[in-house]
Amino acid sequence: MEQPTNRVFSGVQPTGNLHLGNYLGAIRNFVGLQETHECIYCVVDMHAITAWQDPKELAHNTREVAAAYIAAGVDADKQVIFNQSKVSAHAELTWILNCVARIGWLNRMTQFKEKAGKNRENASVGLYDYPVLMAADILAYRATHVPVGDDQKQHLELARDIAQKFNNDFAEFGGEDFFPQPEPLIMGAATRVMSLRDGSKKMSKSDPSDMSRITLTDTADDIAKKIRKARTDPEPLPSELDGLKDRPEADNLVGIYAALADVTKEAVLQEHGGSQFSSFKPALADLANEKLSPITGEMARLMEDTTYIGSVLQKGSQRASAIAQPVVARVKEIVGFI
Numbered sequence: 208m209e210q211p212t213n214r215v216f217s218g219v220q221p222t223g224n225l226h227l228g229n230y231l232g233a234i235r236n237f238v239g240l241q242e243t244h245e246c247i248y249c250v251v252d253m254h255a256i257t258a259w260q261d262p263k264e265l266a267h268n269t270r271e272v273a274a275a276y277i278a279a280g281v282d283a284d285k286q287v288i289f290n291q292s293k294v295s296a297h298a299e300l301t302w303i304l305n306c307v308a309r310i311g312w313l314n315r316m317t318q319f320k321e322k323a324g325k326n327r328e329n330a331s332v333g334l335y336d337y338p339v340l341m342a343a344d345i346l347a348y349r350a351t352h353v354p355v356g357d358d359q360k361q362h363l364e365l366a367r368d369i370a371q372k373f374n375n376d377f378a379e380f381g382g383e384d385f386f387p388q389p390e391p392l393i394m395g396a397a398t399r400v401m402s403l404r405d406g407s408k409k410m411s412k413s414d415p416s417d418m419s420r421i422t423l424t425d426t427a428d429d430i431a432k433k434i435r436k437a438r439t440d441p442e443p444l445p446s447e448l449d450g451l452k453d454r455p456e457a458d459n460l461v462g463i464y465a466a467l468a469d470v471t472k473e474a475v476l477q478e479h480g481g482s483q484f485s486s487f488k489p490a491l492a493d494l495a496n497e498k499l500s501p502i503t504g505e506m507a508r509l510m511e512d513t514t515y516i517g518s519v520l521q522k523g524s525q526r527a528s529a530i531a532q533p534v535v536a537r538v539k540e541i542v543g544f545i
């Protein structure tokens with residue numbers, strides 16, 4: 208079975224409120240990888256329903272993530288863009304990998320603990336099994352590289368453990384070295400985008416305050432207003448990186464500026480050190496609008512064209528199935544299914 212050396216797989220959940228953190232921390236990085244890798248970018252709708260999703264919104268949000276990939280610059284003709292639920296290999300492989308993964312491994316997953324919170328008894332079984340579905344996503348394509356944010360590192364390590372155990376358990380039956388170990392491409396430590404209302408919390412889809420995030424559906428006025436009202440402290444910007452210590456909101460705005468301008472925070476401080484927020488914020492708003500409006504404008508245009516997005520997902524799913532199905536067929540053989 209053919210094993211590429213440079214196949215990327217990644218996914219974004221269609222849970223609404225796609226924001227600047229999703230763009231700078233994930234989607235933007237997907238674009239550059241096209242130059243060097245064969246890329247498969249998934250809209251992980253099956254992951255989304257591990258928490259309740261309104262069905263109408265789920266459909267809309269699925270198209271929106273696909274539109275964001277394309278608007279950001281992923282080439283839908285060259286790369287594979289599709290939604291997970293259209294390719295049955297994900298569900299089928301998940302079941303087999305459920306029987307490889309150990310309960311003790313899943314019990315260590317910090318994201319489950321955080322998301323389930325105190326009311327663990329009432330969390331969906333899907334939320335618990337989420338990391339196994341993610342492993343299946345990656346392994347169904349025998350992907351070699353997975354761009355993930357810091358928060359998904361543990362899940363990727365689990366995928367590596369599952370791949371290894373499958374290979375060992377079935378070594379005598381043709382499973383030896385079957386799954387490659389997927390390598391993380393850790394992105395976004397430099398661009399952890401925090402809430403505009405609280406510099407100690409990550410920018411999040413689920414924050415009740417819309418003012419806490421810049422979304423990819425915001426207008427230029429929305430963006431300017433959110434930046435103007437972003438929480439800050441009374442000091443001017445420092446000239447050195449050290450001066451951002453213990454100033455999470457200032458650090459966040461400087462970080463956002465740096466990420467959008469594609470320069471280091473040091474460089475931003477060299478230029479803006481000594482400025483008051485009253486002058487830095489308008490500069491940041493202008494930069495944000497300059498960088499984001501081509502993307503948000505294109506996304507809005509694509510969202511009007513449901514037929515086009517539908518055809519991208521349809522074609523992407525066919526191409527994805529063509530890769531994943533033979534892998535799953537071989538896995539079934541290896542485990543002894545007839």
Ligand code: TRP
Nearest residue numbers: 216217218219251341344353359
């Ligand atoms: N769990 C990832 C997140 O929330 C999304 C995801 C699902 C993913 N399947 C994946 C990422 C496979 C990388 C590879 O960010």
